[in-house]
Amino acid sequence: MEKTVQLYEGKAKKVFATSDESLAIVSYKDDATAFNGEKKGTILGKGVINNRLTNRLMKLLAENGIPTHFVEEVSERETLVKKVSIVPLEVIIRNISAGSFAKRYGVEEGIVFKAPTIEFSYKDDALGDPLINDFHALALGLATQSDIDTIRTYAFKINDILKAFMLEHGIELVDFKLEFGKLPDGTIVLADEISPDTCRFWDVTTHEKLDKDRFRRDLGGVEDAYNEVMRRLLGDTN
Ligand code: TMP
Ligand code: ASP
Numbered sequence: 689m690e691k692t693v694q695l696y697e698g699k700a701k702k703v704f705a706t707s708d709e710s711l712a713i714v715s716y717k718d719d720a721t722a723f724n725g726e727k728k729g730t731i732l733g734k735g736v737i738n739n740r741l742t743n744r745l746m747k748l749l750a751e752n753g754i755p756t757h758f759v760e761e762v763s764e765r766e767t768l769v770k771k772v773s774i775v776p777l778e779v780i781i782r783n784i785s786a787g788s789f790a791k792r793y794g795v796e797e798g799i800v801f802k803a804p805t806i807e808f809s810y811k812d813d814a815l816g817d818p819l820i821n822d823f824h825a826l827a828l829g830l831a832t833q834s835d836i837d838t839i840r841t842y843a844f845k846i847n848d849i850l851k852a853f854m855l856e857h858g859i860e861l862v863d864f865k866l867e868f869g870k871l872p873d874g875t876i877v878l879a880d881e882i883s884p885d886t887c888r889f890w891d892v893t894t895h896e897k898l899d900k901d902r903f904r905r906d907l908g909g910v911e912d913a914y915n916e917v918m919r920r921l922l923g924d925t926n
Contacts (some may be wrong), residue, residue: 757772860890
């Protein structure tokens with residue numbers, strides 16, 4: 689399947705049409721941004737790593753009953769996916785306090801929660817992706833109650849699957865962000881990516897950060913961290 693016209697360019701990916709109306713090709717960039725695009729940079733090799741990691745994790749989730757947009761990897765940076773209309777909600781699951789949670793509630797990072805939490809942000813860059821609840825999402829017509837119920841059920845199930853998988857590879861899944869899409873028949877599927885850009889990964893023993901926080905917080909060793917996650921989860925560095 690060849691890509692045709694570019695449909696969209698986001699901060700970390702481009703999306704292209706294909707000769708099949710129902711399919712698109714996602715192309716992962718090395719560009720990195722943080723704080724709603726205020727901080728910009730490049731993480732060399734990130735596009736390849738995020739493409740390969742996302743596909744591995746989407747396959748794992750599909751094997752465990754989660755419907756996804758994944759069709760097939762077409763090159764190191766590009767993947768064929770089902771074309772969806774993205775539900776404009778960023779779905780965030782947390783197992784351990786970090787990031788905006790720690791800041792908002794004035795607590796330290798690293799508190800292990802008794803049960804995972806979920807929150808939604810309204811996916812709108814101009815507004816800075818504000819927090820939103822179910823009622824507001826319904827009021828704004830962003831999704832139906834049944835969509836939200838499905839998304840919440842999938843998100844917690846995805847957390848169980850990913851948490852166990854990461855732990856097998858010496859990684860603590862601190863928190864992560866998911867996006868879901870709708871197929872033309874209304875089916876909700878997991879879309880977007882699952883990568884060190886969109887998850888917090890800590891080494892299980894040292895608690896070293898192995899994710900985009902190294903870029904956000906200028907901690908150095910950004911590329912090494914992405915490569916380490918790939919090595920642990922995929923067993924190589926190519
Ligand atoms: P937060 O603590 O900054 O709210 O981030 C929670 C998780 O969501 C973290 O794993 C990083 C991810 N995330 C994104 O993927 N995109 C974003 O724009 C933001 C703010 C967070
Ligand atoms: N991806 C988001 C942005 O550019 C934020 C983040 O991941 O921290 O702005």
